[in-house]
Amino acid sequence: MSARSEHDADTRRAAEWVRDSLTTAGLTAEIIDTAGHPIVLGEWHGAPARPTILIYGHYDVQPAEPLELWDSPAFEPTIRDGRIYARGSVDDKGQLFLHVKALEAHLKVRGTLPVNVIVLAEGEEEVGSEHLEQFIRDHADRLKCDAVVISDSAMFAPGQPSILSSLRGMAYFQIDVQGPATDLHSGSYGGAVVNPAMALARILATFHDDEGRIAIPGFYDQVRPFPDAVRAGMRALPFDESHFRDEVGAPALGGEAGHTVLERLWTRPTCEVNGLLSGYTGEGAKTVLPAKAMAKVSCRLVPDQDPQEIERLMKAHVARVAPSGVTVTVNHLHGGRPWRADLEGPLFDAARRALAEAFGREPVIVGEGGSIPVVGDFQNVLGAPVLLVGFGLPGENAHAPNEWLSAENFETGMRAMARLYDEYGRA
Amino acid sequence: MSARSEHDADTRRAAEWVRDSLTTAGLTAEIIDTAGHPIVLGEWHGAPARPTILIYGHYDVQPAEPLELWDSPAFEPTIRDGRIYARGSVDDKGQLFLHVKALEAHLKVRGTLPVNVIVLAEGEEEVGSEHLEQFIRDHADRLKCDAVVISDSAMFAPGQPSILSSLRGMAYFQIDVQGPATDLHSGSYGGAVVNPAMALARILATFHDDEGRIAIPGFYDQVRPFPDAVRAGMRALPFDESHFRDEVGAPALGGEAGHTVLERLWTRPTCEVNGLLSGYTGEGAKTVLPAKAMAKVSCRLVPDQDPQEIERLMKAHVARVAPSGVTVTVNHLHGGRPWRADLEGPLFDAARRALAEAFGREPVIVGEGGSIPVVGDFQNVLGAPVLLVGFGLPGENAHAPNEWLSAENFETGMRAMARLYDEYGRA
Incomplete structure (x- = not known):
C-alpha cells in the first residue's frame, strides 16, 4: 500500500521479502533506497556470452480497503476455485514472483541460467513510479540489457496467451x-453577458464531429496506422460487444465510426471530458x-502522437x-507518450514460441487503452525492446476487493517464462 | 433578515414598527400571522366613492453581513453625501416608508385621503414570498382594489423617474x-463508451445558434413583440454599453444579434447555464x-411565453x-410567468403626471430582466393593474454592504406618491 505512509514499514518489509526471495533463487540482490519507496535489484551475470534480460515488476499494491468486502484476508493468499485470492496476487506481486520462481527453477535444476538477468522491482508503481525514470537514468550502465520483460497485464481470455x-x-x-x-x-x-458555462459547452462540442472523429485540426496527422496484420488479428479476437456493454452498464456503446x-480502445486516440x-x-x-x-x-494518444504537439493543436x-x-x-497538466511494440525480432519470436509451448496455443496480440509511462522510459533510456506479457484474466479485481490470480496461470506462466529465457538465450 | 431564524424576533419587531407607523399615519393596522413571517395590513376606507389602491412593500431585508464592510452601522440609518445608508434603505423599508409618510402627509394636512388605501407589507420577500400568494387568495375580498402600486425598484438614472x-x-x-x-x-x-460530460456539452451547444438566438424549435412562438413605442423609448435611453461592460468585468458583451x-436584458428571453x-x-x-x-x-421568459410550454419544448x-x-x-425545477404592464389607463396616466410633476421630468419606461412572481399574483388574483415605480438608483448596493437610498429620491418619491394618490383619485 505504497499510497499510505502509515504502511511504509510494511512496504519495506515487502521489499526485503523480494530481496530474500531473489537471494534464495540464486541471484545477488540488494535494496536500493530512493527518495520514495526502495527499489530491489536482483542480478545474475553468469553467462557473459549470452544476452541480458531485465525483468521489471512492482512489489507495492493498492490499498486493500474496504476490507469487509474481502471473502478471505487480503494479505493471506487463499486458494479457492483455482484462484489465488490476495491483494497483489495479480497486480503485481504474483506475476513478479512467477518470474523469480522460474529463475529459481533454472538455477536449482541446471545450476545456471540461459541468459543474464536483472530483476528490477519497484515500490511506487501504484503511486506513479515517481522515482523510477531517474533511477533508470542514474543506473543505465548497471541496467544495460538486450530486452525488458514485464508481466503486469492480463491475457485476453482464459487459456489464451497474449x-x-x-x-x-x-x-x-x-x-x-x-x-x-x-x-x-x-x-x-442574462442575455447581454456571455455565459462562460455555455461558452465552455460550445467549445467542448467542437472537439468531435458527428461521426465521433476528433475534429481538432491536425489531431490525426501523427497517427501511424497499426499494421494490417495486427488489426486483422484484433478483429479475429472473440470479443463479445454485448457482454462489454453489460459490463459498462450504458444503454449503448459509442465511439469513432468505422472501428470496432x-x-x-487499443488503436485510436480519444478526447474525453474527465470533469x-x-x-x-447543489440541490x-x-x-x-x-x-x-x-x-x-484528456486525450489518449496512439503512436506517433506527441503530447507536446497535441498541446499545441489543442491550444x-x-x-x-x-x-x-x-x-x-x-493548461497542459500532464503528458505521456504512447508506445507500440514492433512485435518483431528475437525477443518476440522467443515469446511466441515460449507461450505457444506452455499454453498449447499461439499467443494473440492485444492492445491496452491505458498508459504505463515506465514502458517508454525503459525503451528510451536503455534502448532495449520491451515485451509485455501478462497472466491476469478479465474480472481479476485488480485494485478492488477479492483480487485474484488464476492458479493455473501462475503455474503455466512460470513455465512459459522459464521457457522464454531458454528461447531468448538460444536466439 | 428573514432568512435567519435567529433574527425572527427582530423581523417581528420590524413588523410591529410598520404597524405602529401605519397607525401613527392614521390608518388602521394589524399584524396577521402566516406560517412564516407575519404580514402587516394597513387600511383606510374613508372614501367609498373613490377607487382603492393597494400599496405593496416588504419590511424584511437581506442579511447585513459582512458587517465589517459597512462604513456606518447597518441598522442605524446614516446620511452621508445625500444618501441614506442602512440595510433596507432602498430594499425595501425606505421605499415602503415613503408611501406611509405620503399617506400620513395627506391625512395630517387634509384629514382625508383622495383614494381608499390598503398597505400590505410582507416579511418574506427576500426568502421567496412563500406564503404571499395564498394570503392574497385567502383575503381576496379584503384586498379588493382597483390598482396595485409597488415601489421596490430603481430609477434609470438620477433625476429620471421610471x-x-x-x-x-x-x-x-x-x-x-x-x-x-x-x-x-x-x-x-475511453473511446468505446459515450462520455456523458461530452454528451451534455454537445446537448447544451444546440441551445443557441451562432447568432445567439435560442435554437430550441418553437421557443419564440409565444413571444409577443414589445410595442414599437416601448422599444423606441428603450433605444432612446442614455445607456452606456462600455460602462456596463466595465461593471460586468467581461472582455466583451454578447447576446442575441439584432438587439441592444x-x-x-428586458425584452428577450434567455437560455443560460447556471451550473x-x-x-x-479537484486539483x-x-x-x-x-x-x-x-x-x-434556466430560461428567462418574456410575454407570452409559458413555463409549461417551454418545459415541453425543452424536453x-x-x-x-x-x-x-x-x-x-x-426536470423542470421551478417556473414563473413573465409579466408586462399594459402602460395604459388611469393608473399609468396618473403615474406619468405625478412623476413628471414631482421630478420635473417625464418618466421613462424601463424593463427588468429579473422575475418578481408576486406581481403576477397580484394581477391575476385581484384582477387589478400593477404599477411598478421605484426610487432606487444604479449602484445602490441592494443586498450588499453600504446599501443606500438617495435622500433626494426619498423626498421627491414621497411627493410623487402623494401626488399619485391625488391624480388617481381624480381619475
Whole structure:
C-alpha cells in the first residue's frame, strides 16, 4: 500500500521479502533506497556470452480497503476455485514472483541460467513510479540489457496467451473559461453577458464531429496506422460487444465510426471530458450567471502522437473556436507518450514460441487503452525492446476487493517464462 | 433578515414598527400571522366613492453581513453625501416608508385621503414570498382594489423617474446525463463508451445558434413583440454599453444579434447555464470517464411565453438531440410567468403626471430582466393593474454592504406618491 505512509514499514518489509526471495533463487540482490519507496535489484551475470534480460515488476499494491468486502484476508493468499485470492496476487506481486520462481527453477535444476538477468522491482508503481525514470537514468550502465520483460497485464481470455502490443499515451488539459468578474444575477444580466458555462459547452462540442472523429485540426496527422496484420488479428479476437456493454452498464456503446470496440480502445486516440464544474451545483435552483467554468479534458494518444504537439493543436483549436466575451485558458497538466511494440525480432519470436509451448496455443496480440509511462522510459533510456506479457484474466479485481490470480496461470506462466529465457538465450 | 431564524424576533419587531407607523399615519393596522413571517395590513376606507389602491412593500431585508464592510452601522440609518445608508434603505423599508409618510402627509394636512388605501407589507420577500400568494387568495375580498402600486425598484438614472414595464419569467431545469453505471478508467474504456460530460456539452451547444438566438424549435412562438413605442423609448435611453461592460468585468458583451443590450436584458428571453458538474473537479489530473454529468439550465421568459410550454419544448428538443449511449433526463425545477404592464389607463396616466410633476421630468419606461412572481399574483388574483415605480438608483448596493437610498429620491418619491394618490383619485 505504497499510497499510505502509515504502511511504509510494511512496504519495506515487502521489499526485503523480494530481496530474500531473489537471494534464495540464486541471484545477488540488494535494496536500493530512493527518495520514495526502495527499489530491489536482483542480478545474475553468469553467462557473459549470452544476452541480458531485465525483468521489471512492482512489489507495492493498492490499498486493500474496504476490507469487509474481502471473502478471505487480503494479505493471506487463499486458494479457492483455482484462484489465488490476495491483494497483489495479480497486480503485481504474483506475476513478479512467477518470474523469480522460474529463475529459481533454472538455477536449482541446471545450476545456471540461459541468459543474464536483472530483476528490477519497484515500490511506487501504484503511486506513479515517481522515482523510477531517474533511477533508470542514474543506473543505465548497471541496467544495460538486450530486452525488458514485464508481466503486469492480463491475457485476453482464459487459456489464451497474449502479448501486449501497445499502450496509449496521454495529454491531460484543464480548460478554464472566465466571463464576468464575479457571479452575476442571471435575471439582471442574462442575455447581454456571455455565459462562460455555455461558452465552455460550445467549445467542448467542437472537439468531435458527428461521426465521433476528433475534429481538432491536425489531431490525426501523427497517427501511424497499426499494421494490417495486427488489426486483422484484433478483429479475429472473440470479443463479445454485448457482454462489454453489460459490463459498462450504458444503454449503448459509442465511439469513432468505422472501428470496432477493441480498435477504439487499443488503436485510436480519444478526447474525453474527465470533469466539469461551473456555477451552482447543489440541490434545487439558483439563478446565477457563473463567472467561470472549468473542464478537465484528456486525450489518449496512439503512436506517433506527441503530447507536446497535441498541446499545441489543442491550444490553437480552442483559441480559434472560443467566443468573444470570455477569456479561455488551456493548461497542459500532464503528458505521456504512447508506445507500440514492433512485435518483431528475437525477443518476440522467443515469446511466441515460449507461450505457444506452455499454453498449447499461439499467443494473440492485444492492445491496452491505458498508459504505463515506465514502458517508454525503459525503451528510451536503455534502448532495449520491451515485451509485455501478462497472466491476469478479465474480472481479476485488480485494485478492488477479492483480487485474484488464476492458479493455473501462475503455474503455466512460470513455465512459459522459464521457457522464454531458454528461447531468448538460444536466439 | 428573514432568512435567519435567529433574527425572527427582530423581523417581528420590524413588523410591529410598520404597524405602529401605519397607525401613527392614521390608518388602521394589524399584524396577521402566516406560517412564516407575519404580514402587516394597513387600511383606510374613508372614501367609498373613490377607487382603492393597494400599496405593496416588504419590511424584511437581506442579511447585513459582512458587517465589517459597512462604513456606518447597518441598522442605524446614516446620511452621508445625500444618501441614506442602512440595510433596507432602498430594499425595501425606505421605499415602503415613503408611501406611509405620503399617506400620513395627506391625512395630517387634509384629514382625508383622495383614494381608499390598503398597505400590505410582507416579511418574506427576500426568502421567496412563500406564503404571499395564498394570503392574497385567502383575503381576496379584503384586498379588493382597483390598482396595485409597488415601489421596490430603481430609477434609470438620477433625476429620471421610471416606470417598470415588464419582468421576465422563468423556467428552470436540471439536465442529468447518465452514461456507464459507474465511473470508469478513461484509459481502459475511453473511446468505446459515450462520455456523458461530452454528451451534455454537445446537448447544451444546440441551445443557441451562432447568432445567439435560442435554437430550441418553437421557443419564440409565444413571444409577443414589445410595442414599437416601448422599444423606441428603450433605444432612446442614455445607456452606456462600455460602462456596463466595465461593471460586468467581461472582455466583451454578447447576446442575441439584432438587439441592444437593454433589449436583450428586458425584452428577450434567455437560455443560460447556471451550473455544471461532472467527474473529477479537484486539483490536477484524474483519468476518469464519468458515469454522469449534470447541468442547471434556466430560461428567462418574456410575454407570452409559458413555463409549461417551454418545459415541453425543452424536453422534446433534448430528447431529439441526445446521443445514444446515454440516458438524459430533464426536470423542470421551478417556473414563473413573465409579466408586462399594459402602460395604459388611469393608473399609468396618473403615474406619468405625478412623476413628471414631482421630478420635473417625464418618466421613462424601463424593463427588468429579473422575475418578481408576486406581481403576477397580484394581477391575476385581484384582477387589478400593477404599477411598478421605484426610487432606487444604479449602484445602490441592494443586498450588499453600504446599501443606500438617495435622500433626494426619498423626498421627491414621497411627493410623487402623494401626488399619485391625488391624480388617481381624480381619475
